[in-house]
Amino acid sequence: MKMLINVAETVVTDALRGLAAAHPELTVDVENRVIVRRDAPVAGKVGLVSGGGSGHEPLHGGFVGPGMLSAACPGEVFTSPVPDQMVRAAAAVDSGAGVLFIVKNYTGDVLNFDMAAELAEDEGIQIAKVLVNDDVAVTDSLYTAGRRGTGATLYVEKIAGAAAEEGQPLERVEALARQVNENSRSFGVALSACTTPAKGSPTFDLPAGELELGIGIHGEPGRERRAMMTSREIADFAVNAILEDMNPRNPVLLLVNGMGATPLLELYGFNAEVQRALTERGVAVARTLVGNYVTSLDMAGASVTLCQIDEELLRLYDAPVKTPGLRWGV
Template structure:
């Protein structure tokens, strides 16, 4: 096992200590595993809290800051955070305007955020929740009842975060988050398996010369395995899988996302093919984001997410954001 770590047992705590040192605009509680925007709670502002298993960085901690999340709760690698973390985060960011929980659709995350919502409401914190379930590849996977939550999580956190920054009330921020999720679809491809620190070996067997179409961000199986395909062929397959599920009737945001071990050189080349397919299919692209944002440790591969937008959502996308992993307009 070749990893830049001390021991698997401390990998999350070590990463949080490093994050605290690198980003003084964040308050990082290493012991209780909560990352909070330093100026929280912001008077009159809805708080946004998300979280999930570590190993998907920069999701979610890298998206805490102005114009996006107010707090994040990292669990152990590929393991949901616990309700106590979520309640601490909600209490830390609640200004009296309420808190929105952004939850990827994985069974552990959904159950723990539901429990946290009940506990937070007992402390007089108003809670709303959106469950992100954008992955069109499969339904009812190893971790999920229904569709998995993947790349659309970034869109939900950015657009709802911008609305909260503008002072929108909790009901309105939640409505925008749900609208973004409903209008988003994703599809992922693995070129190699990922390796968790605790296991020290690939999480699944992907023979040389093959790829997994429709893989999940924890290495869950997808639709099928095939012999290695070109970037052009993968783009055709992934985009058509999304459009077969939901064809946009307006312009879209595009996320071309790396799974953690895919170089930007390859991702930008893949984006060229994605843009080609969308143009051929008559889909208008408003904005594009390329990079490693919703990852799976050291997995090689990519995912595509499309979100149909209107003028309001485009304005919220362009609004200033200042986080560790995403920033513009500040």
């Protein structure tokens, strides 16, 4: 194992110290592991809180800032944050307009955010919750009951964040977040396994010359393993898997997401094939995002996310955002 770390036990703490040094516009509580936009709470604005295990950066801490999340709670690598973190984050961003919890569908995240919601409401904070479960690859996995939450998390956080920035009420922000999730589907492919600092070796065995179709962001098994395929073949498989589950009548947002170790040269080439596959199937793409956004440490591979949009969702997606991991219009 070769990693740019000190010791496995301090990986998350060291990363948070580095995040704080690089982004003074954020308030980073290293000890309690809460990342908050420095101007929070913003008067009259709904607070947006998300979080999950570390190792998926820039998700979630890299999406804290104007136009997106108000706060994020990083757990240990691939491990849910604890309720105390979420309650602390909710209290830090609550202006009296309420707080929306955005939760990826993993058992630990769901249980801990549910507990945190009860604790926060006991403190007088109005809480709403939205579950992200966009992955079409499998119904249940090692980490979930139901579908996994993956790339659509970015779209939920971006569009709900824009609505909150405009001062829209909690009920509307929650409804938009649910609409985005319901209109989104994802499918991922792994070319290699990832290595967690604590384990120091690949988290699963993927023989040379094979790939995993439908992989999860923690390395959970997908639908099947095959001999290595071309970019064109992978794009067709991923797009078909998504379109078997959704029939977009409107244009879509497209996310071609790297899993952490795939260079942009490959991702842009893969994007060309995904765009071809969508065009051949009559799906219009309104906006495209290519890069590493919802990662899995050093896993090689990519995921495809489609989100069907209308004029309102597209307007909110295009609205200005200023975070470490996503920035435009400012």
